[in-house]
Amino acid sequence: MEHGTTTPRPTEAELELLQILWDKQPATVREIHDALNEDRPSGYTTVLKMLQIMTAKGLVVRDEANRAHVYRAALSQDLMQSKILKDLSKRLFAGSAAQLALHALSMEPASENELAEIRALIERKRVLANSDHRPAKQSNIRKDRP
Structure with a gap:
């Protein structure tokens, strides 16, 4: 497929x-x-x-x-879960994956291992977001004119 x-x-x-x-x-x-x-x-x-x-x-x-x-x-479990959750997020949470996650976490207690995984994911997302918003480094190397 x-x-x-x-x-x-x-x-x-x-x-x-x-x-x-x-x-x-x-x-x-x-x-x-x-x-x-x-x-x-x-x-x-x-x-x-x-x-x-x-x-x-x-x-x-x-x-x-x-x-x-x-x-x-036809699809892996991970891909099927992603498709279903994306659809659910669009239909019930105005496309906000964060709102879907917050709602899911408020419904059931999470284990310490699950909370550690969530913290690690948040940190990875934070690092990615920060790297996307950094201005490009300017080169200090001046090219000689011909």
């Missing part, structure tokens, strides 16, 4: 299958079905039909080279 094309937002059920694929990919329908059944019962044909729909939507890619079709997620 090309990065410039629009990826549809997966449903909750599709996200559940994508999570399995991100953990196990590539995987056959049987492997995905078995992993899904660890949490809740589901029918094999239901999983197959969902994967067929997800293939048509461009959420998964199917390899038909072998007898058992093998599936993998």
